[in-house]
Amino acid sequence: MAVDITQMRKGLLEFCVLAQLEGEPRYGYELVQRLGEVDGMLTSEGTIYPLLARLHREGLVAVERRPTTSAGPPRKYYRLSAPGHRALTSFRREWATLRTAIDRTLQGGAR
Amino acid sequence: MSAPHATAIIEGYLARLDLGLGGSDPQRRRELVEDVRAHFAEARAALADETDEDLLAICDRLGEPADLAREVGSTTVVAQPASAPYVWSWLEVAAIALTVMAWPVGAILMLLSRVWTRREKVIATAIGAVTFAMGFPLSAPFVGPVVGTLVPSLGSAAPLFVGTLGSLPLVAAAYLAYRLTRTNSPRVRLA
Numbered sequence: 001m002a003v004d005i006t007q008m009r010k011g012l013l014e015f016c017v018l019a020q021l022e023g024e025p026r027y028g029y030e031l032v033q034r035l036g037e038v039d040g041m042l043t044s045e046g047t048i049y050p051l052l053a054r055l056h057r058e059g060l061v062a063v064e065r066r067p068t069t070s071a072g073p074p075r076k077y078y079r080l081s082a083p084g085h086r087a088l089t090s091f092r093r094e095w096a097t098l099r100t101a102i103d104r105t106l107q108g109g110a111r
Numbered sequence: 112m113s114a115p116h117a118t119a120i121i122e123g124y125l126a127r128l129d130l131g132l133g134g135s136d137p138q139r140r141r142e143l144v145e146d147v148r149a150h151f152a153e154a155r156a157a158l159a160d161e162t163d164e165d166l167l168a169i170c171d172r173l174g175e176p177a178d179l180a181r182e183v184g185s186t187t188v189v190a191q192p193a194s195a196p197y198v199w200s201w202l203e204v205a206a207i208a209l210t211v212m213a214w215p216v217g218a219i220l221m222l223l224s225r226v227w228t229r230r231e232k233v234i235a236t237a238i239g240a241v242t243f244a245m246g247f248p249l250s251a252p253f254v255g256p257v258v259g260t261l262v263p264s265l266g267s268a269a270p271l272f273v274g275t276l277g278s279l280p281l282v283a284a285a286y287l288a289y290r291l292t293r294t295n296s297p298r299v300r301l302a
Binding site: 027028029032043044045046047049050051052053070072073075076 | 139142143146147149150152153154156172173174175178179182183
């Protein structure tokens with residue numbers, strides 16, 4: 001059962017990442033920090049990188065490299081693409097319905 | 112200042128990650144190692160005076176290299192069964208029909224379809240474009256021979272010439288239709 005929860009969390013993390021990119025482009029480490037602030041969201045920080053690579057391959061995010069203010073190498077910024085926007089909007093709608101349905105079912109079981 | 116064993120800790124982590132990615136796509140492998148290397152750089156930049164413990168804590172938070180590698184390890188080949196027939200959609204049917212009746216529209220639909228390969232699209236476009244360039248009004252398969260017959264100035268070879276020209280769109284359409292039946296090969300994609 002614990003494995004199932006991990007899988008579920010992984011699937012949902014994808015949309016949480018997309019949501020973080022909604023306002024402005026962000027780089028990987030910035031996303032790690034933002035998602036790390038939410039308890040239980042990111043069980044291991046490294047998983048965000050394969051996830052971002054996959055979102056990029058699927059065309060849900062675009063990547064651009066921007067120079068850093070310090071002397072370091074350019075940072076990889078992720079930006080939400082138009083399909084990414086659509087996926088997020090559609091997920092928000094689905095999630096609202098699903099959340100209500102599950103809450104109702106779980107409460108019904110306790111009665 | 113760098114921690115005493117900074118290089119050993121970080122490079123050790125990256126080496127284990129790279130090793131775990133042994134079976135994956137080379138580009139994905141490079142990309143992930145590069146991303147995690149950048150992560151180390153960012154996390155270290157935030158430390159005032161790093162110690163080995165700080166770096167080990169960064170590794171801990173990243174997770175086991177083998178687990179990360181497994182996330183990428185989805186180089187699973189998802190192949191459709193070879194016998195699965197291609198399901199025709201209106202787009203391909205319209206593209207073929209309009210290649211004969213209204214070439215430019217047919218060509219656009221054909222280019223929009225993802226069924227034909229780039230090579231097939233180039234060939235079909237070339238056939239259509241040649242016909243179009245050599246005289247569009249005469250290129251319709253049925254109009255061409257009739258006009259050719261009615262215009263004596265084109266000479267006695269005109270009906271044959273225009274007729275051949277007029278049948279080119281049919282050739283293009285037949286070619287596209289033929290290739291459509293050859294798309295049953297399994298399509299492989301990286302998950």
